[in-house]
Amino acid sequence: MRTESDSPVWWAYALIGVLAGVFSGFFGVGGGIVMVPLLTAVLGLDHKTASVTSLAAIIPIATTGAISFLSNGTLPLDQVAFGLVIALGAAVTAPLGTRALRTWPVATIRWIFIGVLFAAAIMVFVTLPDRSAALHWSPVTVLALVVLGGVMGFVAGLLGVGGGLIVVPALIVLFDVSDLAAKALSLIAMVPAAVSGTASSGRAGRVDWVNAAALGIPASVTSSAGVWLATIVPVAVAQPLLAVFILYAVVNQVQRALRNRT
Numbered sequence: 001m002r003t004e005s006d007s008p009v010w011w012a013y014a015l016i017g018v019l020a021g022v023f024s025g026f027f028g029v030g031g032g033i034v035m036v037p038l039l040t041a042v043l044g045l046d047h048k049t050a051s052v053t054s055l056a057a058i059i060p061i062a063t064t065g066a067i068s069f070l071s072n073g074t075l076p077l078d079q080v081a082f083g084l085v086i087a088l089g090a091a092v093t094a095p096l097g098t099r100a101l102r103t104w105p106v107a108t109i110r111w112i113f114i115g116v117l118f119a120a121a122i123m124v125f126v127t128l129p130d131r132s133a134a135l136h137w138s139p140v141t142v143l144a145l146v147v148l149g150g151v152m153g154f155v156a157g158l159l160g161v162g163g164g165l166i167v168v169p170a171l172i173v174l175f176d177v178s179d180l181a182a183k184a185l186s187l188i189a190m191v192p193a194a195v196s197g198t199a200s201s202g203r204a205g206r207v208d209w210v211n212a213a214a215l216g217i218p219a220s221v222t223s224s225a226g227v228w229l230a231t232i233v234p235v236a237v238a239q240p241l242l243a244v245f246i247l248y249a250v251v252n253q254v255q256r257a258l259r260n261r262t
Contacts, residue, residue: 012043013214017057021219025065025226027245028183029164030058030190031219033252052206056198057216062190064220068227069184079181082135083188085142089149090156090163090193097157110159110257117250120169125243131178131235144175149189156193163190165249168242179235179242
């Protein structure tokens with residue numbers, strides 16, 4: 001719950017949101033990989049509270065970013081449904097990941113995930129996507145996207161990692177999708193998951209809506225700026241930057257793995 005001591009730091013939430021929004025729009029991620037470490041390090045929130053607050057903030061961030069990609073014509077309207085297909089797969093498996101958290105060897109899986117992310121960073125670095133490339137409807141494509149969403153949801157539920165880190169590189173490398181389309185689809189897929197997770201936390205009384213708004217509203221504004229930057233930065237520059245961002249996520253996961261071991 002919110003206390004009186006929380007009120008003077010609303011501006012700190014806003015500054016974190018401003019930074020996270022740019023990263024979200026530019027890289028097509030929810031921003032949790034930026035927000036959660038800053039909320040814990042700067043504001044002293046425990047990891048669970050930071051994650052819940054971050055997830056609530058992702059709703060306006062991802063929504064605004066997705067709308068920005070659609071409004072500037074980067075993602076045609078007929079491609080939106082692909083993002084919803086990914087979201088469908090994630091919705092099915094996210095609760096399974098949460099349940100597996102209680103019985104699976106999370107430490108081992110985290111190290112496997114770290115290895116996959118590292119490989120993804122290398123593949124993204126050496127891949128130069130065609131920005132005119134798009135997905136085309138077929139049973140195989142739909143099934144593959146549902147599976148991708150399923151992996152995204154399960155890993156998110158098990159390890160608390162946002163789906164963009166999985167979806168964006170996978171769409172670029174495995175589906176030959178434009179980097180901009182991949183980022184837009186990632187944000188679209190993220191909205192239903194964030195709404196569902198936040199609704200669950202809200203019913204349990206665990207969401208501080210004031211701080212989540214202080215985080216999410218500024219982030220939604222700068223998310224559009226991040227999308228604009230993504231569209232003007234050449235793909236030859238954007239890809240190495242995405243690879244570096246994924247490597248940042250690798251470092252973040254390594255730190256969590258080592259911290260949880262002790």
